[in-house]
Amino acid sequence: MSLETYLFGIKMQSPFILGSGPLSYGAKGLIRAHKAGAGAVVTKTIRDNPAVNPFPHMAVAAKGSMINAEEWSDIPGSDWVEKEIPEAKKAGVIVIASIGHTPVEVENWVGKADKAGADIIELVSYERDTMLPMLKRARELSDKPVLVKISPNWNNPVGIALEALEAGADGITAIDSIGPVLRIDIGTGKPLVGGGHGFGWLTGSAIKPIALRYVAEISAAADKPVIGLGGVSKAEDAVEMLMAGAQAVGICTAAIVKGVEYIEKLNKKLEKLIEDLGFHNPSELSGLSHKYLNPAANSKKFAFLYNADTCTECMACVRACSYEARGLKNKVMSLDTELCRYCGLCFSVCPNGSLSSDF
Ligand SMILES: Cc1cc2nc3c(=O)[nH]c(=O)nc-3n(C[C@H](O)[C@H](O)[C@H](O)COP(=O)(O)O)c2cc1C
Ligand code: SF4
Ligand code: SF4
Known part of the structure; x- marks a missing residue:
């Protein structure tokens, strides 16, 4: 039994990929996740200008879920391509460089991230309409595999995912956080996070069924890899994500809240669970549920x-x-x-x- 997983021909020690977030703040964070057993790590999103985050910008929203008002990376893109990515690569990390959120920023950072040693590029955007122009330019600037991260906040995310695959994306990451959302501390009447209007973005367990739906729909319609990201906090969640059609499993909130070393525990639990279910490796589970996801609703009563x-x-x-x-x-x-x-x-x-x- 082995957790080894291949993504675009790249061998990963585990199907777990650390999603873009605070744990991937720089080389130190990326290396820590790699040592904890992550198969690959996605950098915090690289943009032209470092983010200035509101205070506070992370809170527990419900059991297993978070609300956050954190923006993209708070260090300059030049640091990423000159120091952070090369340092992580030197330590043997499989690095996925997250680049957002406009075609101009793709122009500025994709080629440099590629040269810095990033194994894979992941494109992310708040705006649905910018994704295809971003992808087009990224394709011209890099021969590395390009993932398009889809947002459930867009209109018809499945449509754009399939268009992106058609336009040359190598795979899809599904999904980004959901929002804007609001939580209020009833002791003070104040919002839990300090973003504009008190709004933030929802991640973790609460969004897992939404992520699963997109992973299943996209992976059933396309034969390119889908990374299932959203609400995975247990080995069982990872199996569910694989069965829905994911080739690899992203994890962000659970690793933030429980500490990145939690990935080590997850690897052990996933290994045992896959074995208990009678399989030999994660890829055997990928897409297993597609045959049950019939377009027509079931009309047969059960016993x-x-x-x-x-x-x-x-x-x-x-x-x-x-x-x-x-x-x-x-x-x-x-x-x-x-x-x-x-x-x-x-x-x-x-x-x-x-x-x-x-x-
Ligand atoms: C605090 C925080 C910061 C995040 N920052 C980024 C980011 O910079 N870029 C990005 O593409 N996604 C970002 N995300 C979204 C995650 O990568 C992921 O898509 C989302 O959290 C769903 O996965 P999860 O439920 O395992 O957390 C962030 C998530 C959290 C919780
Ligand atoms: S007996 Fe069970 S299945 Fe039937 S209506 Fe009640 S809850 Fe639903
Ligand atoms: S069958 Fe009903 S009563 Fe018995 S354990 Fe299950 S939920 Fe409880």
Whole structure:
């Protein structure tokens, strides 16, 4: 069993890629992530001018999720291409240079990042309409693989991803953070972060289902690599991302909150999980769920399966039925099929799988 993963023919020690964010603030951060077992690392986004961030600009938004008002890299692009990328390369890091957010900045930094030793270029933009012009110029400036990072805040992100692949992108990173969003500290009435209007961007567990949807849709429609990024915090999340069609798995928020060394733990857990599921490497899982993601909605009712031996009589399934269709007494489960809408919530809330279905 090996976690070795190939992306554009580049061998990575793990399918986990550290996403662009505060942990990739410079060479030191990139090297730390590499030593923690990341397969590759994405730099903080390089732009013409260093970012000036509001205070504070990161907060926990909900369990496993963050709100942030952090901008792009706060060090000059010249530092990245003269010092940070070469230093990380010297340490054996697989470096993905994140370049944003305009065609002019692509012009200024893609060629230099390539020469500095970046293995892969990742393009990122706040504006949907700038992405294809950015890609066109990046393609002219570098022969390195180019990833296009898509934003769920754009209109039709799948459409632009497919257009980008058609226009010469080598792969897609899905997804960027979602927003703007707001959280308020009810003790003070103030927003949690100091961005304009108190707004920030949502990342982490809360956005995982959105990321999965885009990863699945893009990877099913195109035969180029998709990096699944958004809400991965456990080995199970990584497997889900792979099954949705990702070739490699990005991680940002969980590594920020738990510390980048958490990637080492994740690698071990993922290795065991893949083995327990009966597979030999991450790539065997990639796109496994596509065959179940049918365009038509399922109209076939399922059968319920109940295991009285493991049922703890917690009554969660009974309480969760909006239609009062389910009953449980002395470990005898009852169902009023006239009332039941086959919504599936009762077995979804069962904490130990005692109630399940053949869906
Ligand atoms: C504090 C913070 C800063 C980020 N900065 C960048 C950035 O500079 N460039 C970028 O492309 N994405 C940036 N991101 C977005 C992440 O790369 C990633 O797309 C997003 O957080 C979803 O992944 P996650 O749920 O694993 O965090 C940032 C995310 C966070 C939390
Ligand atoms: S499937 Fe839905 S409607 Fe039917 S018993 Fe379960 S919760 Fe109630
Ligand atoms: S939710 Fe599961 S464990 Fe709880 S009563 Fe229902 S079947 Fe039993």
